Amino acid sequence: xxxxGLVAEYNPFHNGHRYHLxxxxxxxxxxxxxxxxxxxxxxxxxxxxxxxWQRTQAALANGVDLVVELPxxxxxxxxxxxAEGALRLLNDLQVATVVFGAEHxxxxxxxxxxxxxxxxxxxxxxxHATYATQFNQQLSAQTGYSLTDPNDILAFAYYKARQEGHYxxxxxxxxxxxxxxxxxxxxxxLASASAIRAAWSDLKTIxxxxxxxxxxxxxxxxxxxxxxxxxxxxxxxLIQTPVEWLQQIYQMGEGIEYRMKEAAQRALTYxxxxxxxxxxxxxxAYLSRLSLYVILNISKAEHDRHQQxxxxxxxxxxxxxxxxxNQVKKQLDYPLIVKVNRDERDGRFNLDYRAGKLYQNFTKVxxxxxxxxxRTVKEITLTSE
Amino acid sequence: xxxxGLVAEYNPFHNGHRYHLxxxxxxxxxxxxxxxxxxxxxxxxxxxxxxxWQRTQAALANGVDLVVELPxxxxxxxxxxxAEGALRLLNDLQVATVVFGAEHxxxxxxxxxxxxxxxxxxxxxxxHATYATQFNQQLSAQTGYSLTDPNDILAFAYYKARQEGHYxxxxxxxxxxxxxxxxxxxxxxLASASAIRAAWSDLKTIxxxxxxxxxxxxxxxxxxxxxxxxxxxxxxxLIQTPVEWLQQIYQMGEGIEYRMKEAAQRALTYxxxxxxxxxxxxxxAYLSRLSLYVILNISKAEHDRHQQxxxxxxxxxxxxxxxxxNQVKKQLDYPLIVKVNRDERDGRFNLDYRAGKLYQNFTKVxxxxxxxxxRTVKEITLTSE
Numbered sequence: 001x002x003x004x005g006l007v008a009e010y011n012p013f014h015n016g017h018r019y020h021l022x023x024x025x026x027x028x029x030x031x032x033x034x035x036x037x038x039x040x041x042x043x044x045x046x047x048x049x050x051x052x053w054q055r056t057q058a059a060l061a062n063g064v065d066l067v068v069e070l071p072x073x074x075x076x077x078x079x080x081x082x083a084e085g086a087l088r089l090l091n092d093l094q095v096a097t098v099v100f101g102a103e104h105x106x107x108x109x110x111x112x113x114x115x116x117x118x119x120x121x122x123x124x125x126x127x128h129a130t131y132a133t134q135f136n137q138q139l140s141a142q143t144g145y146s147l148t149d150p151n152d153i154l155a156f157a158y159y160k161a162r163q164e165g166h167y168x169x170x171x172x173x174x175x176x177x178x179x180x181x182x183x184x185x186x187x188x189x190l191a192s193a194s195a196i197r198a199a200w201s202d203l204k205t206i207x208x209x210x211x212x213x214x215x216x217x218x219x220x221x222x223x224x225x226x227x228x229x230x231x232x233x234x235x236x237x238l239i240q241t242p243v244e245w246l247q248q249i250y251q252m253g254e255g256i257e258y259r260m261k262e263a264a265q266r267a268l269t270y271x272x273x274x275x276x277x278x279x280x281x282x283x284x285a286y287l288s289r290l291s292l293y294v295i296l297n298i299s300k301a302e303h304d305r306h307q308q309x310x311x312x313x314x315x316x317x318x319x320x321x322x323x324x325x326n327q328v329k330k331q332l333d334y335p336l337i338v339k340v341n342r343d344e345r346d347g348r349f350n351l352d353y354r355a356g357k358l359y360q361n362f363t364k365v366x367x368x369x370x371x372x373x374x375r376t377v378k379e380i381t382l383t384s385e
Numbered sequence: 386x387x388x389x390g391l392v393a394e395y396n397p398f399h400n401g402h403r404y405h406l407x408x409x410x411x412x413x414x415x416x417x418x419x420x421x422x423x424x425x426x427x428x429x430x431x432x433x434x435x436x437x438w439q440r441t442q443a444a445l446a447n448g449v450d451l452v453v454e455l456p457x458x459x460x461x462x463x464x465x466x467x468a469e470g471a472l473r474l475l476n477d478l479q480v481a482t483v484v485f486g487a488e489h490x491x492x493x494x495x496x497x498x499x500x501x502x503x504x505x506x507x508x509x510x511x512x513h514a515t516y517a518t519q520f521n522q523q524l525s526a527q528t529g530y531s532l533t534d535p536n537d538i539l540a541f542a543y544y545k546a547r548q549e550g551h552y553x554x555x556x557x558x559x560x561x562x563x564x565x566x567x568x569x570x571x572x573x574x575l576a577s578a579s580a581i582r583a584a585w586s587d588l589k590t591i592x593x594x595x596x597x598x599x600x601x602x603x604x605x606x607x608x609x610x611x612x613x614x615x616x617x618x619x620x621x622x623l624i625q626t627p628v629e630w631l632q633q634i635y636q637m638g639e640g641i642e643y644r645m646k647e648a649a650q651r652a653l654t655y656x657x658x659x660x661x662x663x664x665x666x667x668x669x670a671y672l673s674r675l676s677l678y679v680i681l682n683i684s685k686a687e688h689d690r691h692q693q694x695x696x697x698x699x700x701x702x703x704x705x706x707x708x709x710x711n712q713v714k715k716q717l718d719y720p721l722i723v724k725v726n727r728d729e730r731d732g733r734f735n736l737d738y739r740a741g742k743l744y745q746n747f748t749k750v751x752x753x754x755x756x757x758x759x760r761t762v763k764e765i766t767l768t769s770e
Contacts, residue, residue, distance in 0.1 A: 232746055233621045239742045240622075240682035245630075265742065268749055297625035357624045357650065361617055364653055 004030035005095030045288035066321030316374030389415030390480030430673035451706030701759030
């Protein structure tokens, strides 16, 4: 069986995702679709609108055969680390091709990676906005390309990760279709995930943009998972933790710990908190990821330790995905976690477990312990879309 | 001016407190009444029903002339440490007599203190229930007294603290009047604070039991401050903090950190959490105090450091209290904090500040920064009650 790999957040799973998936299948002629999906928190450090099991269910109902969780230490990261983590798992799962959307699929991304390799700014290792901006200015001057669209940046990151990992899979960028990432209007059957989230309670408006599996879950959503709801926890953590401890947090440094503590002491809402902390140096995404590391109390040492021991946490599959898993599982380099037990909880799965416990503030639903993968039966259908 | 000292939680200030206060004034003929009052958390580790400023207002409106805050590192403690902290401040404030309620004011408490001094159980230093029980059994066998009523235990603690501190003030236990501490029924004008809290939303029932100042504040209370409301914060703290860090928390040890972490991972409510953690060895009060130390992240080292630097945080006064403060302030051993500034916030006042920030989850009201003492004008009245 030949596999096609996707990297996704499915936040939530919508018609654009389904279209992308069908295109990918047509283009590659793959037998099985494997998605590496973020858990309960996104790349930008936000809680997902539906939990990972609900999103897995929707993905399986709409063409994905196997869903594996992208661990939180890769999922909630800037594009390059997100891509590294996802490709590492897809490579181990032996997918032949990874397909992803891009604004400029026609670009020679490998040449951009080569250009970046030359751009050695020793004092900009952390991929802050300042780094991205400077690199992009130089790239634009040298090549004429402007790497500013989030999907192009992610595409670039996949090429870079493939090169650095010496992976042999094909990379296939395809043109994004439908509304722009930033477009918040909903007109037809295709809308951006962020537009759908913004309109989540207006079921009539979003009805045409998402498949039934997503619609059913959104219809039962009581309140939108958000940082505002988590803010009392974050705030207390920042207030009660000494700065010397905060300095141990992954990605904390350069005095931002003092800014965050001071802001938490003053702000009663997350919006106010971010307004007080924000500077040109730090993007909103950087700060919300950092907020997540604080609330999950992820230390630098802990992050590095977990980063070195990847695993495949299986969230769900149909009979095709299961057959594929059986085909590859003996050759996997990384362990397969099918059901989280106490050893996993306190061991390598610990960060994901803790992220799931935080997410329980929204749903009350236990996210991991003894949770078996979702099993569905693939229906053989002939649909045009 | 001769001062009378009281130690109080006023949770909330009710008619029983007013009666007690009037009795104390009559018995001592004091010119001024000084109350050392807990801040926003009680001796049992619970958030107070009204904040410290609201309770100060009620106290000043009903006979107290000067209110000083009992710092959280003394206020949220077993009886003996609570009493130690309170008497230390009242001694520095040069009160002539401390008056307090007791079930058995006729007892010779000094002789009970002498009996305890003989009872040396080297392995029971922490005043757990087991210690109290064993001491009480021996005391009962030796003297016939049974030290089980909370007010008698506290009375005992004042005598002990006076002896250990070599203080010279008089101690005057007076008979408690009205409903029992544990009595939850409300019939007349006197009800226990716990009965009033339990009936807080039933304004008609509690109306006769509290003075107007308390009634006005309770009438505006939206929800009862409780551990249930703080539980998401406590829970996250316990889940996300490594046990090695939890072991640094004041009063944590003997493996209770593992029990608390495990319980937090499973329980979605504070009631369930306590049910899972509770053993015969630990009282409810012990566990809720420990929960507060966890949520405030008070380490053993930090507690010990703060314990050694007492201060007087002035919450409010009328012109009589102010005159008294002027009379004694030059002879005080401990500093006077009249308005909390940034140095106090980050320095000696830090634990109280952090407790106030936690309490902001209930009220949104800044508890300390730049908060001036409440000033009222004492009305000269001739009331029979």
